[in-house]
Amino acid sequence: MVVLNMQPLAVGQVMKQSESILDIKDLTVSRSGKVVLNKVDLAVKKGEFIGLVGPNGSGKSTLLLAILGVLKAQQGTIDIYGHKPMSRNILGKIGWVSQAAAVMPKNVRITVRELIQLGTLNSRNMFLRRRSIHREKVDRAMEMVGLEGVGDHDIARLSGGQRQRAVIGRALASEAEFILLDEPLVGIDRNSRNSLLKLLDKLCHDENKTILMVSHDLAAIRQTAHRMIYLEESIRFDGPTQEFPDLTSLAGLRGIEPVHGHEHETNISNSIMIETDNAELSKKEEE
Ligand SMILES: Nc1ncnc2c1ncn2[C@@H]1O[C@H](COP(=O)(O)OP(=O)(O)OP(=O)(O)O)[C@@H](O)[C@H]1O
Ligand SMILES: [Mg+2]
Numbered sequence: 001m002v003v004l005n006m007q008p009l010a011v012g013q014v015m016k017q018s019e020s021i022l023d024i025k026d027l028t029v030s031r032s033g034k035v036v037l038n039k040v041d042l043a044v045k046k047g048e049f050i051g052l053v054g055p056n057g058s059g060k061s062t063l064l065l066a067i068l069g070v071l072k073a074q075q076g077t078i079d080i081y082g083h084k085p086m087s088r089n090i091l092g093k094i095g096w097v098s099q100a101a102a103v104m105p106k107n108v109r110i111t112v113r114e115l116i117q118l119g120t121l122n123s124r125n126m127f128l129r130r131r132s133i134h135r136e137k138v139d140r141a142m143e144m145v146g147l148e149g150v151g152d153h154d155i156a157r158l159s160g161g162q163r164q165r166a167v168i169g170r171a172l173a174s175e176a177e178f179i180l181l182d183e184p185l186v187g188i189d190r191n192s193r194n195s196l197l198k199l200l201d202k203l204c205h206d207e208n209k210t211i212l213m214v215s216h217d218l219a220a221i222r223q224t225a226h227r228m229i230y231l232e233e234s235i236r237f238d239g240p241t242q243e244f245p246d247l248t249s250l251a252g253l254r255g256i257e258p259v260h261g262h263e264h265e266t267n268i269s270n271s272i273m274i275e276t277d278n279a280e281l282s283k284k285e286e287e
Contacts, residue, residue, distance in 0.1 A: 006034050014145055016068075018045050018046070019045060019046040020043055020044070020045050020046075021044055021045065021046050021080065021081055021177075021178055021210060022041075022042065022043065022044035022067065022078075022079070022080050022178070023043050023044075023077075023078075023079040023080075024040055024041060024042040024043070024067075024076070024077070024078050024079075025041055025076055025077050025079075026039050026040075026041060026075060026076035026077070027039070027040040027041075027042075027063075027066065027073050027075070027076035027077070027078060028040075028073065028074045028075040028076055029059075029062055029063075029066050029071055029072075029073055029074060030074050031062065031071070031144055035061045035074075035233070036062045036233065037059045037062055037063060037066065037233065037234070038084075038233045039075075039076070039234055039236045040063065040076070040147065040231075040234060040235055041235070042229070042235065042238070044178075044210060044212065045210075046177075046208065046210050047180060047204065047208055047210055048210055048211070048226060048227055049192070049201065049204045049210075049211045049213070049224065049225050049226050049227070050211065050212045050213070050225055050226070050227045050228070050229060050232060050260075051213055051221035051222070051224070051225030051228045051229070051241070052064075052212060052213065052214045052215075053214070053215065053216070053217060053218060053221065053228065053229070053230055054230055054231040054232050055232060055233070057232065058231050058232040059231055059232070059233055060182070060214045060231055061214065063231065064096070064180045064182055064212070064214065066078060066081065066085070067085060067180065067212075068085060068086070068094065068096055068180070069084070069086030080094070080178075081093055081178075087209055091185075092174045092175055092176065093175075093176060093177050093178060094176055094177075094178045094179075094180065095119075095168075095170075095171025095172070095174060095176030095178070095179040095180065096171070096179075096180045097164075097167050097168050097171055097179065097180070097181045097182070097184055098180070098181075098182040098183070099164075099182060099183040099184060099186045099187065103163075103187070104155060104156070104163070108155070109154060109156070110154070111151065111152050111153060111155065112142070112150050112151050112152070112153055112155060112158070112169075113138060113142065113146055113151040113152065115155055115166050115167075115170055116138050116141050116142055116147075116166060116169040116170050116173050117134060117138045117171075117173065118170055118173075119137075119138075119141065119169070119170035119171060119172070119173030119174040120134045120137045120173045120174060128147075128210050137173050137175065138173055140172075140173075141169040141170070141172040141173035142169055143193065144169065144172050144203065144207065145165040145166065145168050145169040145172065145199060146165065146195075146199065147162065147165055147166060147169060150162070158185050159188075159189075159192060160188040160189070160192065161188040161189065161191075161192020161195065161196055162192070163192070163194065164184050164188060164192070164196060168181075168184070168196075168200075172203075175208060176209075177208075177209060178209070178210045178211075178212070179203070179210070179211050179212070180212050180213075181200075181211065181212070181213040181214065182214045183214050183215055183216065184196065184215070185197075185214065185215050185217050185220060186216075191284025193217070193220060194220075195223045197220060197223065200213065200222055200224065213225065217231075220243055222244065225241050225264070226240065226241060227239065227240060227241060228240075228241050228244040230244075230245075230250065232254060236254070237250075246281050
């Protein structure tokens with residue numbers, strides 16, 4: 001059986017870290033004329049580790065893109081570190097890691113160190129001569145993601161899990177405090193997945209990073225996140241992980257009625273449920 005042994009957030013820690021870094025009010029976002037996010041309210045405090053779940057097409061990636069400022073709000077406001085998204089004042093404070101970011105074309109020849117170093121560049125320091133500052137940041141980021149031994153390896157030689165770590169390392173090298181991850185667990189094996197979750201947990205507890213992670217792997221995310229959000233156009237659940245509803249209650253939240261006397265679960269054919277079943281199954285295999 002896999003035991004991830006995550007550290008619970010101590011009461012004092014919550015008090016200390018209660019600074020609000022993201023405040024979303026009444027957010028509505030449309031894409032191609034269709035409302036994708038509808039009246040979303042969300043507040044995130046420094047040091048939180050939040051799992052964002054929901055079926056395919058429910059607006060998870062859209063929410064991250066709106067926070068990043070890539071997608072504009074039709075209605076409502078997003079306040080991040082007291083500023084609007086994409087403001088110069090928050091440059092480098094937010095890191096974005098997508099699954100696609102770790103899947104690089106085979107013909108891209110770049111070492112782990114070089115990739116992570118890209119994270120240190122921004123419009124303010126691009127022409128800075130003091131390379132030593134960049135080097136320190138890169139060394140520290142490589143250490144944080146446990147890749148210090150493979151800095152000179154070509155990215156193509158890494159495993160999926162290591163590549164994902166390298167992409168997280170790039171975000172850390174920019175000294176991002178708030179890290180948004182969009183399905184970072186897809187396509188990596190179980191051991192890599194567990195060590196990646198441990199790494200994120202550690203970043204949250206030891207480095208005081210704030211994490212908002214989208215995943216379809218409900219079992220994995222439940223073991224790690226302190227707080228869960230279930231999004232389907234609007235937020236249907238937001239609360240402590242231990243209070244996250246079971247599959248039947250979740251179906252109720254989604255307004256799915258049992259058909260022909262079957263249980264709710266059998267009627268839900270979306271990936272969150274399927275992935276959950278797989279994760280639950282693989283856990284059982286290990287036991
Ligand atoms: N570039 C786009 N242009 C128009 N509509 C889009 C675009 N990208 C996504 N959408 C639509 O927006 C809705 C939400 O998509 P989004 O990618 O946010 O969902 P998601 O919850 O991240 O889904 P998944 O779990 O499959 O990644 C979907 O209906 C999708 O079809
Ligand atoms: Mg998505």
